[in-house]
Amino acid sequence: MEIRQHREPLQQPSIAPQALPNRPWLAGNPSGDPEPGGPGQPSEPGVPTQPTEPGEPTRPDQPPPAPVV
Numbered sequence: 001m002e003i004r005q006h007r008e009p010l011q012q013p014s015i016a017p018q019a020l021p022n023r024p025w026l027a028g029n030p031s032g033d034p035e036p037g038g039p040g041q042p043s044e045p046g047v048p049t050q051p052t053e054p055g056e057p058t059r060p061d062q063p064p065p066a067p068v069v
Helices: 002-022
Strands: none
Touching: none
8 A cells, every 4th residue: 555655646747747738837837826917817907919809900910901992
């Protein structure tokens, strides 16, 4: 039974690197909580890019539609 107890903690580090690629912010935040203003919080006020705004180009690389004469 003592061997099984040593195996459990060894499995935890092996799971950590797998979660790093999916959650890069966890690398600098071992507590597991998402950093303030990080990904997954688009509803925060003061966000410069709001894709929910109607009729407003959110892509700076796309030029505004030229008026057809």
